Amino acid sequence: MSKPKFAMYWAAACGGCEIAVLQIKEKILEVGENFDIVFWPVATDFKYKDVEALADGEILLTLFNGAVRNSENEYMAHLLRQKSQVLVAFGACAAQGGIPGLANVSNAAEIKELVYIDNPSVLNPDRVFPQERFEVPEGELDLPHLYDTVRALDQVEDVDYYIPGCPPEGPQIWAVLETIIGVLKNGGDLPPKGTVLGAGTKSCCDECSRVKEEKKITGFKKPWEVPWDPEKCLLEQGIICMGPVTRDGCGGRCTSVGMPCRGCYGPPPGVTDQGAKMLSTLAAIIDADSPEKIAEIAATVPDPLGTFYRFGLAKSMLRRAKV
């Protein structure tokens, strides 16, 4: 009897998710033993038609990382959904849009103008832009269509599970694969659809090693503006930390080195819009003796969009900036 088929695909992503999978070290070989890897662009042939050739649902498990940024990504999202029994949004980009989702402050035209014309190192007097179809002397070349709006996987296709994180932490990934391998071998039930796997159900504060006390801040600080203190909660020191609005699972690594959480594990259960939630939370802990002063302090928040929506703009309620 042939092994169940496994696929991993990256869309608009950095590759960190693949590296993260490597972090499971020798266990990767166990994946090899238990699955028949039919499709892993970094591991196997990328030709679409090999996937097209598969029967619907022939792939048992597909880990899809990266956001949906262009027509090629979207096509693959639909195709892999069709061919997979279990489609997992793997990593922050697939789950939330991730950092590529920040491109939703702009649109394709604006980005091209900047990258191919305005950038100081670019010399492009004839205003040459990459074309989706282009005739070279020898024939025709094509490029995928770049969308204006970056989307998370579940904004394009039906998703079974989510594994958040930028990237997901090695042990977490293994825990998930182990569960699935276990179910394959010994039977049993997979978690209910829509479950966030490889992460906790509380906020990052729960695993952050720092001591939490009542939070009343009188202004916003940068990490280097406060003396090094391994114990004190960063938020209490005025450093904007997304911990309270971020799902646990990473182990609180960033705060352990004195750097604030930026929310890569996405919102905890019950939070619909991570960035908006952070705004409500942060504003609430500003302490002053009058609402006017509170408003003054609140107005000094440096970059609400880029901080609160660092990884979640595409999945936010508004999804993108107006252009």
Added chain:
Amino acid sequence: MSANEFEPRIIGFLCRWCSYNGADLAGTSRMKYPPNLIPIKTNCSGRVEATHVMKAFADGADGVLISGCHPGDCHYINGNWRTAGRYPMLKKLLEQLNIEPGRLRLEWVSAAEGDKWARVVTEFVEEIRELGPLDWKDEVHAEYTDHDAGELKEAVTA
């Protein structure tokens, strides 16, 4: 309302103690103001989250009004101080999202200020009329062509 003039859709979040009663007073005093704002009652303006404001815009509101007790008069002592903190952050965020900050407004309206309520709503409706429709539903869904695999295959694997 004439069929082709833009009629703003506005959501108003009113605290139960001051603003909602202020709006009631405008009613009992038979003051007249435009019908574009639909009130939503919360116990305290401090309960109103950025998420609620975003939700309103995402679902098609052209403007959002948050109204609570005057500072010091809050029936939860300082619940509205939280609102006061959220407001400037929200404005800044909207600006970054390229949405006119004027589409969001915060007002302190007491239970005794029926006239202020009527004035605020009238002004706000006019301001939003000036700004024109936001049509966020269309904005975000503009590109949502929901291609099926077939259509895209053409685009990708020529």
Added chain:
Amino acid sequence: MKKVSIDPITRLEGHGKIEIFVDDNGEVANVYFQIPELRGFERFCVGRPVEELARITPRICGVCPEAHHMAAAKAIDACYGAEPTRTGKMLREILYNAFSAADHTTHFFVLAAPDFVVGPMADPAERNILGLIAKVGPEAGGKVIQMRAWSHELIEIIGGRSVHPVSTVPGGVSKPLSKEEAERVKEIADYQVEFAQFAIEVFNQVVLGNSEYVDLIMSDMYAHKTYYMGMVDENNKVNFYDGDIRVVDPDGKEFVKFAPEDYLQHLTERVEPYSYLVYPYLTGVGWKGFVDGKDSGVYRAAPLARLNAADGMSTPLAQAEYERYFETLGGKPVHATLATHWARLVELLYAAERTQELANDPDVTSPDVHSMPTGITGEGVGVVEAPRGTLYHHYKTDENGIVTACNLIVGTTNNNAAISMSLKKAAQGLIQPGGEISEGLLNEVEMAFRAYDPCFGCATHTLFGEMPLEVAVREQSTGEVLNTVKRFV
């Protein structure tokens, strides 16, 4: 005219595509290397507080996030007018060299070595790290895994996370190194040096020991006479973290040496309508198309280039290996693309030695890990040597330190033009009229490309076996497939 697609072969920002056009006589008419994706970091970095770019730009590439983290950190230092403290700089450099060593290791053992150890034309099923282990003994695999694991442990100790580290701040890093951590760092550094020597030993045995391979490396099919770029210290020795940019011409003579902040005077990028990735060239020479030679502004970066562009290595063992490298390959500069693999090992040794050197400095545990910004200068350029080439980050900010402009020249981009040329040359050399397009042949085409290590991604595959590729030779007009070669796990 027929079109052969090799798709994908890499991922930089997304995926890569090679299009080979074969004319009616079956000869290669042209080869195009395409990058089909664009994410627009330059746009959405605008509006962010500049210090956050050290945590945003690493997401350009999860393979070498450390490089982006450091280039950003240096640009941010400049924007904040914050000169790193001695310890702050040391910790950054330790992290960075340890990363470089780990990255080079993975590339050599998992990607490059199998071609040589078991042979480019060998059975794909054996041509992988397992096959390599079979050849050089089981302990090799263990060593590689330990090297990777320990190096990432070190990155995590200083950087907070092993992928996408976070710990740099203007003028240094956020967290001091504890005594215990320092001990562990030393231990790891010692192992890295030990491992680097082992790696070179393997190379001696399996490659230099085999004249066939030496010939293959030196064969013209894999050579280009281009300019070479690399970062050097005040003694013109290779340095990954800090220094000036030195460019030598195809004869190995210094063409220009410039400070990172002057990069705009020396580099220009051009746009081709068939790729989302731009093509940099030397402004001083100019663009003459996809050709090599003194008159073409095409230059190369990464290990081969760095060794050519420098006068030596600053650490003893690496210096010795550097000398042996040029003696063996017939003096400077070395144009052979495949020699990059050896160059990479020389750098691996240097990186390990450098890590060890810094790890043993008593100041490494000083609490003085960052300085204080002296005021926002409004502009900063940060350059480091990423494993895949010189990495440029250039930011401008307003008076509040909010980014108003951001320009990035990413490691592999430097080699964009050269990669296209190498692929064309290899394809033309290998694909003969009427000749069967064999799997091994594809691998040899791929080797030309792989030497540049445009991305780590390609490497991971060999854990499971050969990277399956399919080349379809088809009637372009109809797209009808005339001949396909496939290979699978």
Added chain:
Amino acid sequence: MAESKNGEPRIGVFICDCGTNIAGKVDVPAVVEFAGSLPHVAVAQEYKYMCSDPGQELIQKAIKEEKLDRIVVAACSPTMHEPTFRKAVQAAGLNQFLFQMANIREHDSWVTEDPVEATEKAKRIIDAAVYRVVYQQPLEAIEVPVNSDVLVVGGGIAGIEASLKLADAGHKVHLVERDPSIGGHMAQFDKTFPTLDCSACILTPKMSAAGKHPNIELHTYSEVVEVDGYVGNFKVKVNKKARYVDMDKCTGCGLCTEQCVVAKVPNEFNEGLDKRRAAYIPFPQAVPLRATIDPEKCLQLTRGKCKQTCVEACGPGAIDFEQKDEQTDLEVGAIIIATGFDLFEGERIERYGYGRLTDVISSLEFERISNASGPTGGEILCKSGEKPRSVAILHCVGSRDENYNEYCSRVCCMYSLKFAHLIKEHLPETEVYQCYIDMRCFGKGYEEFYKRLMNEGVVFVRGRAAEVTAASAKQADEEGRLVVTVEDTLLGVVRHIPVDMVVLSAALEAQPDAKQVAQLFGFGCSSAGFYIERHPKLEPVSTVTDGIFIAGCCQGPKDIPDTVAQAGAAAAGALALVDNRTVKIEPTISYIDPEKCSGCHICVGLCPHNAIVYNAELDAAEVIQAACKGCGVCVAACGSSVPVQYGFTDDQIFAEIEGALAEVSAPERS
């Protein structure tokens, strides 16, 4: 849309015509038709007066026959009839919180000009309510036990009155007064308007009754420093300042006060018009009648060196310089705040010369001068000791004045008239001028009193006094006199009135520490510092904090009858609470699931009512149900949205937004 517990929700929408109030503007049949078309709506009906018995029966009938499990009533404001309909729904066997009210009267038919627009708006409002009600859940009121004791803060007439009422009803009362004696301002008054009965004569009996009452424990010279807990279960810490006199030994004989060597202490009770000793009894009728040693003035206590004549003088040896402050913890079920007022300081209005010109005096000073037990033994005299030939009484000093207080102090007109009368009574020859803006004589017998004064020859000048100056020397006959400059708006001339004495009828202001007190007890206070009642008309003595009531001038300026009436009302309010063993609490409060809470502490510091505590064992925050007022601040602030506010969940608010924005038959945009 979510499903109610038992499958698909079945919603009934009942739309009230409210006679013509709604139906006169809104096309109700059209709205009924629209409502009927909404998801899950099983019944949509119109009725003339939904709040009437037949209207309520209509709803109840439909609930039973149509098996409705969600009810929306579109009618007036919920503040009007929500309780009515909730009862009706509950009576029909449906939980009262499965009901939502759509306000299409105050928020629509009454404020919208155009009928078509009003109809559209009604649809949207109902749409929002229908979407919302689907997400509503049955809730049960929470019951907590009640402590039967009551705390009364402030020993003025309001506090005394409330204490007596409660004590007579058999409840233990703790009466806390900051001064050494109870009595408050009223004890300083001479006569009371309009009846002119002597203030002392009516107050003193109440004071001693309070002092003797077995159910009343006096905590004089004491202040509340901590308040914790919640309705029915308050925990209060009272700080009793060291009196340096043993209350049990002291007999109030007053010998120490005669022997004390420090003689030049301004006497507060007489507004500093005369002096007292460092050892003193505030006034003869003080309750408790005990001496107090002024720690700021006593040589022994300030310099640690004194002949201690007081100690010698004291037979029972009650004086004890070693005495320290004492803190007492009290547990009470209800609290009445009656902290009174503070008089506007005349100095603040430069041009009236108070503090600069002798014989420009405050109203309270006049009260003392005219009082038989006052510094002048009841003779109305200038500082010089001469009888004033003419007196001007300036109204609205610091009130009805945007520079100071916009509000009207309500009592000044009347006590000014009282002063005029007293002057005429003592010195019939003396001219009395009243410089007023309007005469406000609204109370029982007040207008009559005003008329009477006009017949007593008091001169009424309609106009706010511009300034008071010392007469220039050349106006010989005016030497040493004061001149009041005022525009007589009736005659339209500016008058310069020479007088010997000017009385400033100063405003009643909130106590200087009113805001801190409000914070301490957890209710709101206006920008002027007066405490805010829960409802200005229907709950004038309750605060937003259940179990805490207010009475007297701390709520706003008022006269004695109103104060006493309010004290009674507050007592009754407290009684209605502490007479029960338990109290029911609104269930629209927050709940924190310890399983979900990360223990980040954000909400803990935030709760305006200190209803959230951190449970270290569970590493989670906990809501003290009975203390929670349901503001929802914690819900909005929690980064993980762990707190749930029953009745105001995100689901419910989101649904309401969706409904309000859902396309009704609104004209399409071009």
